[in-house]
Amino acid sequence: MTQRVFVGGTRVDALPPDNRGLSYGDGVFETMRVHRGAVHWRDAHWVRLEEGAKRLQLRLPGRACVDAHIDELLQAHPDDVLKLVVTRGAGGRGYAPRHDADPVWTLSTHPPPPPPRPGGVMVRWCDTRLAMQPLLAGIKHCNRLEQVMARGEWSQDGIDEGLMRDTGGQAVCATAANLFVRHDGRWTTPPVDQCGVAGICRGWALSALGARIATLDVAQVETADAVFLCNAVRGILPVARLGARGWLPHPALAEAIGKLADAHPAFADRLENP
Amino acid sequence: MTQRVFVGGTRVDALPPDNRGLSYGDGVFETMRVHRGAVHWRDAHWVRLEEGAKRLQLRLPGRACVDAHIDELLQAHPDDVLKLVVTRGAGGRGYAPRHDADPVWTLSTHPPPPPPRPGGVMVRWCDTRLAMQPLLAGIKHCNRLEQVMARGEWSQDGIDEGLMRDTGGQAVCATAANLFVRHDGRWTTPPVDQCGVAGICRGWALSALGARIATLDVAQVETADAVFLCNAVRGILPVARLGARGWLPHPALAEAIGKLADAHPAFADRLENP
Numbered sequence: 001m002t003q004r005v006f007v008g009g010t011r012v013d014a015l016p017p018d019n020r021g022l023s024y025g026d027g028v029f030e031t032m033r034v035h036r037g038a039v040h041w042r043d044a045h046w047v048r049l050e051e052g053a054k055r056l057q058l059r060l061p062g063r064a065c066v067d068a069h070i071d072e073l074l075q076a077h078p079d080d081v082l083k084l085v086v087t088r089g090a091g092g093r094g095y096a097p098r099h100d101a102d103p104v105w106t107l108s109t110h111p112p113p114p115p116p117r118p119g120g121v122m123v124r125w126c127d128t129r130l131a132m133q134p135l136l137a138g139i140k141h142c143n144r145l146e147q148v149m150a151r152g153e154w155s156q157d158g159i160d161e162g163l164m165r166d167t168g169g170q171a172v173c174a175t176a177a178n179l180f181v182r183h184d185g186r187w188t189t190p191p192v193d194q195c196g197v198a199g200i201c202r203g204w205a206l207s208a209l210g211a212r213i214a215t216l217d218v219a220q221v222e223t224a225d226a227v228f229l230c231n232a233v234r235g236i237l238p239v240a241r242l243g244a245r246g247w248l249p250h251p252a253l254a255e256a257i258g259k260l261a262d263a264h265p266a267f268a269d270r271l272e273n274p
Numbered sequence: 275m276t277q278r279v280f281v282g283g284t285r286v287d288a289l290p291p292d293n294r295g296l297s298y299g300d301g302v303f304e305t306m307r308v309h310r311g312a313v314h315w316r317d318a319h320w321v322r323l324e325e326g327a328k329r330l331q332l333r334l335p336g337r338a339c340v341d342a343h344i345d346e347l348l349q350a351h352p353d354d355v356l357k358l359v360v361t362r363g364a365g366g367r368g369y370a371p372r373h374d375a376d377p378v379w380t381l382s383t384h385p386p387p388p389p390p391r392p393g394g395v396m397v398r399w400c401d402t403r404l405a406m407q408p409l410l411a412g413i414k415h416c417n418r419l420e421q422v423m424a425r426g427e428w429s430q431d432g433i434d435e436g437l438m439r440d441t442g443g444q445a446v447c448a449t450a451a452n453l454f455v456r457h458d459g460r461w462t463t464p465p466v467d468q469c470g471v472a473g474i475c476r477g478w479a480l481s482a483l484g485a486r487i488a489t490l491d492v493a494q495v496e497t498a499d500a501v502f503l504c505n506a507v508r509g510i511l512p513v514a515r516l517g518a519r520g521w522l523p524h525p526a527l528a529e530a531i532g533k534l535a536d537a538h539p540a541f542a543d544r545l546e547n548p
Contacts, residue, residue, distance in 0.1 A: 001292060001367075003291045003292060005291050013288070014287070014288035014289065014291070015288065015289045015290075015291045015293070015296065016289075017277045017279050017288070017289045017380055017382070018275060018277060018382070019289070019296065020422075021295070021296040021297075021299075022289065022293065022295040022296050022301075022359060022361065022380070022416070023295075023303065023359060023416060023418070024299060024416060024417075024418035024419065024421070024422055025295075025298060025299020025416055025417050025418065025419060026418070026419060026422050027296075029297065031367065056419065056422070056423065057423075057426055081367070083367055085296060085297060087296065088422075093275075093305070093355070093357055093382070093384045094425075094450075095418065095421045095422050095424070095425035095426075095449050095450055096425045096426070097422055097425070097426045106291055106296070108291070108292070108367070110367045128409060129407075129409075131405035131406060131407035131410075132405060132406070132441060133403075133405035133420070133441070135402060135403075135420070135423060136405075136419060136420075141419055142296070142297060142298060142299055142419075143298075143299050143417035143418075143419045144297070144298035144299065144300070144369065144417075145298065145299060145300060145330065145410060145415055145416075145417045146407070146409070146410075147298070147369045148294075148298055148300050148330070148362075148369050148371055149330065149331075149409060150369070151368075151369035151370045151371070152331055152370070152371045167406060167407070175369050176368075176369055
């Protein structure tokens with residue numbers, strides 16, 4: 001892992017310890033797929049970051065500055081995963097946000113994701129539920145204890161992801177991916193206006209696959225003709241098994257993966273070894 | 275502010291940037307009142323930290339090690355506020371908690387709180403609601419965006435604190451204090467099993483004042499005979515005004531403040547200038 005730390009527009013050696021990210025998770029982040037030096041969905045990631053910053057009334061560094069540092073970093077890491085975390089900066093005691101503090105932000109590169117499990121991912125239901133908080137729903141903020149607890153529920157290699165329900169019992173997403181299910185020839189994904197994240201790949205799939213947004217209960221997931229998870233780093237991940245329920249490869253899933261590969265070359269490698 | 279950073283049992287120069295506190299708010303904290311070199315409610319703070327760590331399955335540094343570093347730090351800061359943050363440590367990408375990572379923790383000292391406003395604090399209702407999440411309720415974890423947003427709702431000097439309701443509309447607490455209201459000669463404080471923090475001073479008041487735990491709606495707060503806020507740093511803060519409703523000093527409040535001063539000398543200074 002390579003990591004760089006910045007305060008405002010200046011690169012610094014170390015993270016200031018009075019950082020509100022550390023104290024309160026007072027920040028937003030993006031995790032991006034890089035392929036041959038290019039960041040996939042670069043504009044969409046920035047738009048979501050801006051939406052989160054607006055919701056939290058948090059000041060972002062200038063995009064030109066962030067972009068320049070990203071481009072410099074990617075010269076040595078042209079096919080990694082890139083993570084950007086922006087926090088409100090100084091002010092480690094007292095909840096009152098300081099409006100004059102420079103944002104503290106980090107850029108880090110991480111190894112590309114492992115190839116997807118052949119035939120599809122193995123999924124379970126998590127016991128950890130997502131609280132319903134419209135003020136924080138949809139954005140990619142740094143208050144992620146629910147996801148940490150959900151992901152901590154299993155350690156077996158045989159399970160790749162966990163599906164999460166909200167406290168009302170409706171299916172929402174996986175711990176680190178959005179959820180799409182197919183019924184009657186159409187893809188559906190749950191709303192993210194009470195909890196969950198408006199994923200970048202979810203946004204692409206809504207448009208490219210003509211999917212609809214609607215609540216989904218457990219039975220509607222388990223009786224679907226096909227299910228996939230998706231995120232901006234791994235693209236589309238067909239689900240092969242959810243608890244006792246299994247799915248065979250579905251032609252609509254192959255079609256969706258093909259469309260994504262056409263749109264974003266990082267995901268085209270998948271077609272060689274589907 | 276003085277701040278020290280530790281990884282496991284070792285003091286280090288800087289906060290590791292791949293810290294899960296920064297990325298996910300994956301940690302717990304305590305804010306303690308120090309008076310003449312002694313930490314008030316030292317055991318109670320540690321017990322709550324342990325409860326939080328157990329809930330999050332997060333490893334704490336050894337208490338003897340933490341205590342030794344606290345005692346050393348307090349030699350130069352015998353009357354400050356002391357903050358301890360313990361995070362899960364390394365692992366800045368991927369929600370899966372690493373069980374072998376050493377906890378990363380910080381100790382910091384901050385100036386003592388300002389004297390309370392004569393006659394009592396001025397309070398408002400916040401628009402920001404608390405989501406109901408029993409898995410995180412009661413403990414003092416580092417996912418505090420709701421409190422940050424609530425505290426960001428006002429900037430006037432004339433307002434000292436904001437009261438928060440849960441998403442169901444029940445009163446829960448202030449942004450950084452617990453809430454007690456008096457009806458029919460008895461103090462009541464809301465439960466913290468869906469949201470809110472089980473405050474250390476709240477625990478003291480429940481026992482010392484014979485208070486009861488019960489849900490409180492907005493009208494029950496506004497029609498109370500007396501209202502106070504409390505936390506471990508500031509002790510008991512009588513409420514003088516909540517929106518249009520004002521309260522005159524109540525003898526039961528003077529009695530409560532006197533009991534707290536008897537129990538904990540840091541709060542006795544208050545009696546000289548009530």
